[in-house]
Amino acid sequence: MPKNVARRGFLVAGAAAGAGALLTACTSNEPAQPASAPSPQQTAAGGTDNDRPGTRVVIGFSAPAADHGWIAAIAKNAQEQAARYSDVEFKPVEPTNDINQQISAVETLIQAKVAALVILPNDGEQLNQVARRATDAGIPVVNLDRVFPDKLSYRTWIGGDNYGMGVAAGHYIGRKLKDKGVADPVILEIQGIATLPLTQDRSRGFADALKTYGYAVTAQQDAKFTVESGTQVASNLLQAHKKIDAIWNHDDDQGIGVLAAIKEAGRNEFFMVGGAGSANAMREIQAGGVLEATVTYSPSMAASAVKLARLIAQGKGMSDLVENEVPQSITLASETVTKENVDKYLPLGFES
Template identity: 60%
Template sequence: MTEHSLHRRRFLLGGAAAGAGVLLSACTSNEAPASDASANVANAGSDTKPGKPVNIGFSAPAADHGWMAAMTKNARAQAEKFSEVKLDATEGTNDVNQQISQVETLINAKVDVLVILPFDGKALTATGQQAMDAGIPVINLDRVFDTPLAYRTWIGGDNYRMGVNAGDYIAAQLKAKNVANPVIGEVAGIDSLPLTQERSKGFKDALARHGFAVGPRVSAQFTPESGEQQTSNLLQSAAKLDALWNHDDDQGVGVVAAIDNAGRKEFLMVGGAGSRNAMDLIKADSGPLKATVLYSPSMASTAISLARLLGQEKGVGDFAEHEIPAEITTYSAVVTKENVAQYLDVGFDS
């Protein structure tokens, strides 16, 4: 991804709200419990029925990168599924001041709910707080504001677990092949970003639990060009590799190109985010890419669904709670040849 698309990725909720507890009724005898309406799920089915009209304002950075373009595309597509939803989407921008101005316009227009994927979470915090103070619930998408007071609900991915799951998968594959003292490379994103640091820490921690360590490591810029250049450097410095983790499938286009150009075939590779082209390569099973760890833009679809429910003062169907959760962290599933078919629907174009 470009430097403009940062602070991102964390996920898997396939486009609909998911993940919370269910209220259970305890039973201390062998008899079937008596029917009790209070034991029922509070909002079962309430999110599927059309409700009152909801005007949702949407603001995101420029769609200058596969993952970011998919975020906006998914948000628009999800809004079209609901006859009572009107989506007011601003033109994507990587200019912080312009995004602030666009969101303020939506606030002044008195939209019912706001979905904001900020170019810079810190810079947009005051604007999110402004909307909340004006009585407009805010769904903060992916790049988190500095305070929870600036949003009603945050939804985004889990960068640390993304690294953990990549490390666990690689370790399992190497152990299955009885590889001792493996050389494990890493093509990270921009090192100055917290999201990159979290992914790398998760990867390092996971490998350490298996008795392994990260070997040669380079940092790219979330672009195919930087991915190719930095991977070429890594391959030149490492005569032998057993595995490689690339943080981002958009920059992974360049990573795969560098591997092909070098004629290297001795190692397995894991990607990150879940692009469609990465899934196609995994399905074909003809190269080093054997898996990718999801950070899916389908979270934008979920954000629109949640915004609709907030505007209609509903909870999430099948959740016991009457209210929508304050935070939802999506899960970074590992996509392999064995399960890729079930995740193709959330793959995005790199």
């Protein structure tokens, strides 16, 4: 897919907080006074404080251009997390939405012989080969978000639960409509970029969750994770459906445009669920309009990716785990933010 692939939606101020929440595993949890002598397994699970300065490592970083809130939050989370470590030299390359330029940028990091690479590819399939070249050169790759199809191309993958996002949105909508006694609801779905596997996973999770309530998606249309595309797609759907019960919009960045179209049309007979967890979406939820919830997809994953790359490059594991090495994959949970819990999540929201 040679076209530019920019993307959406979640949580900026959580550079340290988000990574710390996911990987508190990197500090010791040993009890001060064990009741009895520890077994070999208990000893292995103890671990040490992995945040102490260790071997100096250079971590390369490549991601798409920050042309919307979620990607901007990815870069900020990674940069801020790296700055926390005196033993890390952070080496980002110029962000770009051009596939060939990103390949070239990653190749410069391979030539520089960095200790580890963190890569959020514009497209996992098209950057798979250059990631494989890095691993073949002995450089561990932490694959962020959009996955490389060849598992030999990365040491560890970390990302959000796209299927889980769809499930969470589907359960919120399905449960609410079922409680209201709606028998044949009109449910609309505004996707992100339809060709991306992550979008397909979100749609599949949404359909599977709705099915448990006896519901199905009435109409589905893809946008491009941008404000402009959100406005256009929402306008089309609003004109085509004179009565709507619920909308799931995959991405809170494009959701700005979706909400603008809804306001312009003067429609409020339905409720909407967003995706990713932007700060502006959470403020809309607080205000009590058609947007009632959003399901999270946190850019704090970038901070955690840097943290994992450091551990791998230094030959460390995650000290709350029994295993000696960092896991091969880590999937973040997708959480549902509503008016009842939005105050808890708002400090972590990224700005669209």
